[in-house]
Structure formats: structure tokens, C-alpha cells
Amino acid sequence: MNIAVIGAGMSGLAIANMLKDAGNDVIVFEKDSRPGGMMKCDIIKGCLFHRTGGHVFNTKREDVLEWFWKHFNVEKEFIKASRNSSVVFEGMDNVPYPIENHMYCFEDHIQKKFIADLLKIARGGR
Numbered sequence: 001m002n003i004a005v006i007g008a009g010m011s012g013l014a015i016a017n018m019l020k021d022a023g024n025d026v027i028v029f030e031k032d033s034r035p036g037g038m039m040k041c042d043i044i045k046g047c048l049f050h051r052t053g054g055h056v057f058n059t060k061r062e063d064v065l066e067w068f069w070k071h072f073n074v075e076k077e078f079i080k081a082s083r084n085s086s087v088v089f090e091g092m093d094n095v096p097y098p099i100e101n102h103m104y105c106f107e108d109h110i111q112k113k114f115i116a117d118l119l120k121i122a123r124g125g126r
Contacts, residue, residue: 003019003026004026005019005028008028008029009036009039010037012030012037013035016028090110092106103115
């Protein structure tokens with residue numbers, strides 16, 4: 001079967017590889033000059049620079065982690081960087097990031113508003 005995959009980000013490359021391994025003819029279309037999608041990073045003046053986001057890979061599935069990491073030489077192909085991100089919100093300094101994982105840092109009325117906003121968004125509201 002001939003299959004076209006749009007985008008050479010992590011998901012596009014992963015599914016293209018799986019489809020190819022299953023015996024399909026696969027072509028990947030990417031608008032950028034190099035693959036990587038949202039995980040693409042550059043080294044600028046010796047510093048790791050994340051152009052868009054998705055600069056971390058998270059999953060709770062061990063089989064996905066095993067599949068992902070077997071494709072890389074971690075010591076040679078990855079740059080280890082310490083991260084200390086925080087958010088300033090309504091006069092509160094150093095709320096850890098991502099903010100949704102640290103709602104307990106906020107007063108009850110802010111937590112309730114945050115949850116209400118998330119529920120509204122999930123229901124299709126704005």
C-alpha cells in the first residue's frame with residue numbers, strides 16, 4: 001500500500017517507520033528543511049535553544065519509552081541541560097512549571113477558577 005505521512009515530527013516519523021516495517025511504501029512530507037517537528041532544537045552560541053516547544057518527551061508507557069530510546073545514542077546525540085522553570089502569577093514568584101502540576105501552590109479561589117476554566121475549555125467553551 002502507498003501511504004503519505006504529513007510531517008516529520010516525532011509522531012510522523014514514528015508512524016512512517018511502523019508502516020514501512022509492516023511492508024508499506026511510505027513517503028514523508030515535511031515543510032521544513034529538516035525533521036524534528038516541535039522537538040527540534042538548535043545550539044546557538046553553545047546554548048540549547050528550543051524553537052517551539054515539545055522539547056521534552058514524556059510517556060508513562062514503558063514500551064513506548066523503550067522503543068523511543070533504542071533509536072538514539074543518548075550520550076552522543078543529546079545535550080543534558082538542567083532546568084529550573086517557574087511562573088510568576090498574580091504576585092506569586094517561583095510557581096513551578098508546568099503550572100497545572102502545581103495548582104496546590106495557589107489559594108483555593110484561584111484553584112477553583114483554574115478548574116472551572118479547564119472544564120469550560122473541555123466542553124468546547126472559550
